[in-house]
Structures are given as structure tokens and as C-alpha cells.
Amino acid sequence: MIRKETEKKISKGQAKAAALISAIICITASALAFTGHIDGWLGAGIVVVAFPVFVLSLFTALRESTKDGDYPFVGY
Amino acid sequence: MILLYIIFAIIVGLLFHGIHRKVIARIQTRPGPPIWQEFLHVMKFSFKQTWIPKTASKVLFVAIVPAVIAIWAGALYVLLTGGSLLVIFGVYLLHKITEHGLGLSSGSPYGKFGAIRSVLSAASEIPLIASIAGIYFVTGSLMISDIVAYQADHGILLITALPIALAMYVIILSKVPYSPFGIIEAKEIVSGNKTEHFGAFRAGLEVGFALKTFVLLAVFVTLFIGAMPFWMLLVASLILLLTMSFICALTPMLSPYDAVTIQIGVIIIVIIYMAFIAFAGGMP
Numbered sequence: 001m002i003r004k005e006t007e008k009k010i011s012k013g014q015a016k017a018a019a020l021i022s023a024i025i026c027i028t029a030s031a032l033a034f035t036g037h038i039d040g041w042l043g044a045g046i047v048v049v050a051f052p053v054f055v056l057s058l059f060t061a062l063r064e065s066t067k068d069g070d071y072p073f074v075g076y
Numbered sequence: 077m078i079l080l081y082i083i084f085a086i087i088v089g090l091l092f093h094g095i096h097r098k099v100i101a102r103i104q105t106r107p108g109p110p111i112w113q114e115f116l117h118v119m120k121f122s123f124k125q126t127w128i129p130k131t132a133s134k135v136l137f138v139a140i141v142p143a144v145i146a147i148w149a150g151a152l153y154v155l156l157t158g159g160s161l162l163v164i165f166g167v168y169l170l171h172k173i174t175e176h177g178l179g180l181s182s183g184s185p186y187g188k189f190g191a192i193r194s195v196l197s198a199a200s201e202i203p204l205i206a207s208i209a210g211i212y213f214v215t216g217s218l219m220i221s222d223i224v225a226y227q228a229d230h231g232i233l234l235i236t237a238l239p240i241a242l243a244m245y246v247i248i249l250s251k252v253p254y255s256p257f258g259i260i261e262a263k264e265i266v267s268g269n270k271t272e273h274f275g276a277f278r279a280g281l282e283v284g285f286a287l288k289t290f291v292l293l294a295v296f297v298t299l300f301i302g303a304m305p306f307w308m309l310l311v312a313s314l315i316l317l318l319t320m321s322f323i324c325a326l327t328p329m330l331s332p333y334d335a336v337t338i339q340i341g342v343i344i345i346v347i348i349y350m351a352f353i354a355f356a357g358g359m360p
Contacts, residue, residue: 055142056142059126059277
């Protein structure tokens with residue numbers, strides 16, 4: 001079966017930026033909720049939305065490149 | 077801080093999954109993986125190549141992963157704040173929808189079968205409704221904080237409402253890995269609804285499922301044993317998980333028909349119990 005790569009390329013740089021931004025949002029919302037500057041439910045809501053984005057973008061940033069490697073051709 | 081709780085729950089959930097696998101293996105006289113195997117899985121998947129299959133619905137294929145994490149993070153917040161049990165029920169329903177979406181999003185026949193089986197296993201939601209109704213019958217409230225307070229005055233629900241606890245136990249058992257009710261991810265359909273989610277997506281899913289396991293175990297302990305120090309909650313959750321590990325190790329995977337039949341049987345037991353307390357003891 002021929003594998004066809006059809007992913008819309010998200011560069012590692014973009015994924016890292018998304019991970020960083022979502023992490024900052026999560027930490028900020030948690031801290032503001034903890035210190036009472038915003039309601040607890042609001043802080044939790046922001047974290048609930050931003051944390052999964054952080055997780056997925058972090059793992060996307062860590063992923064292996066999908067470009068084929070330079071495999072030695074042994075011939076047949 | 078909710079963020080710290082979420083991260084802690086993920087770590088503990090992954091550890092629980094590892095302990096679960098280890099106990100199953102040792103009961104089956106196998107060495108089993110180390111208990112930190114699930115951490116290694118998450119790292120392994122995150123470092124692998126990631127792509128979206130050609131037949132997949134791209135938006136659903138990607139969005140379903142953060143959805144799984146988000147709903148259980150929300151459920152954790154509801155549990156920590158003593159919120160409504162109906163929200164936990166809603167999250168459980170949403171998880172069923174994500175199971176369905178996982179399988180159907182990829183276009184793979186294995187995923188499709190997993191999604192179809194997730195519809196069949198939706199029969200487990202009926203014992204959940206029955207157990208929630210039973211809890212309301214006994215305690216008069218669906219707020220977790222009220223249920224905990226009720227137990228402080230009237231004794232733990234694990235003893236006073238044992239059939240309801242058993243119903244909830246079956247529900248949670250249906251959601252742990254390698255469960256006899258685990259028809260969705262059965263090996264004869266490769267990995268079922270998770271088959272085509274690999275790489276970063278699979279790592280995200282494992283994180284979400286770890287969160288799910290932690291939340292479900294903690295919900296059971298809180299609802300049926302009551303308030304306790306956090307370390308005791310962890311110990312009680314682990315003991316609860318170990319009982320499920322024994323069941324998972326010693327029972328084969330049920331056929332979809334048998335899984336639904338058993339869950340319907342659990343509903344009948346809960347309904348009979350509620351009828352008994354309604355006519356004999358009266359509702360609060």
C-alpha cells in the first residue's frame with residue numbers, strides 16, 4: 001500500500017510557538033484564578049481550552065520529520 | 077491551582093495505567109512492562125512521525141484529541157469544586173461521542189468498527205443514569221459536595237447504597253484498559269477506534285485517557301466513600317483500580333452482546349434497589 005502524506009504541514013517552529021503561547025495562557029489563567037483576580041470557573045475554563053492545545057502542539061513540535069530519510073539503496 | 081491538578085492527574089493516571097498493566101501481567105504469570113511504561117509510550121508516540129490519513133476528515137481527526145483532554149480536565153475541575161454529578165455524566169456522554177468521532181474520523185475500517193462498538197457500549201450509560209438517579213434517591217442531591225456531606229452524617233454510600241456502587245463500579249470497569257467490556261479497542265480490530273491516530277495524536281490521546289482514568293476513580297471514591305485527605309484518595313483510587321486489574325486479568329473480553337447484556341442486568345439490579353428504597357425506606 002502506498003502511503004500518501006497529505007498532512008497540512010505545520011512546521012516545528014509553528015508548533016513550538018503554539019505550545020509556548022498556550023502554556024503562557026494556562027499559567028496566567030491559573031495564577032489569576034488562584035490569586036482571585038478572576039473567578040475560578042473562568043480560570044478553569046481558559047485552562048480547559050488552552051491546555052489540550054498545549055499538549056497537542058508540544059507533541060507536534062517533538063514529532064519526527066515526515067521527509068523520507070536518506071536511506072542507502074542496496075539494489076535488487 | 078487547576079493547572080497543577082491537571083498535570084498531577086495526568087501523571088498519576090499514566091502511573092495507574094502502568095500499575096494496571098503490571099498487575100494484570102503478574103496475575104497471568106508474565107513479567108509485564110515496568111509501571112512507567114505508559115510514560116514511555118507517550119514519549120515514544122510524541123517522537124514518532126505524525127500525519128493525517130488521506131481518507132480522514134482532517135478537522136475531526138485533529139480536533140478530537142484536544143476534545144478528549146478538555147472534557148476530562150473540565151470533569152476534574154467539577155470534581156475538585158464539588159460540582160454537579162450531572163456534569164460528570166455529561167462528560168461521560170461527551171467521551172462516548174469522542175470515542176465515536178475517533179473511530180469515524182479516520183476513514184479506516186478498523187476505526188469504523190471501533191466506533192460502531194462504541195455505540196453498542198453506550199449501553200453502559202444507562203447504568204450510569206440509574207446509579208446517578210439512585211444517588212439522588214438516597215442523598216437528595218446531585219451536588220458532589222452535598223453527597224460528601226450526606227456521607228459524613230449517614231455513613232458511606234459504599235455500604236448504605238451498595239447496589240448503586242456496584243453499578244458505578246461496572247461503569248468504571250468498562251472504561252479501564254484491557255477490560256472485559258473493552259470491545260471498542262479490541263485487538264481483532266487492531267486498536268479499534270484509536271487505530272489510525274498515531275504519533276503526536278496518539279500521545280495526546282494517551283494523556284487524555286490517563287486523565288479519564290484518574291477522574292473516574294476519584295469520582296467513585298468521593299461519591300461512595302466520601303471526603304478524605306488527598307493522599308488517601310490516591311490510595312483508595314489505587315486499591316479500586318487493583319480490584320479492576322484482577323477482574324481484567326481473569327476474565328476474557330466479552331462479546332458486544334454479552335457486554336450489553338451484563339450492563340442491562342446491572343440496570344435492573346439498580347432499578348429493583350431503587351424501588352425497594354422508594355417503597356420501604358422512602359425518598360429523602
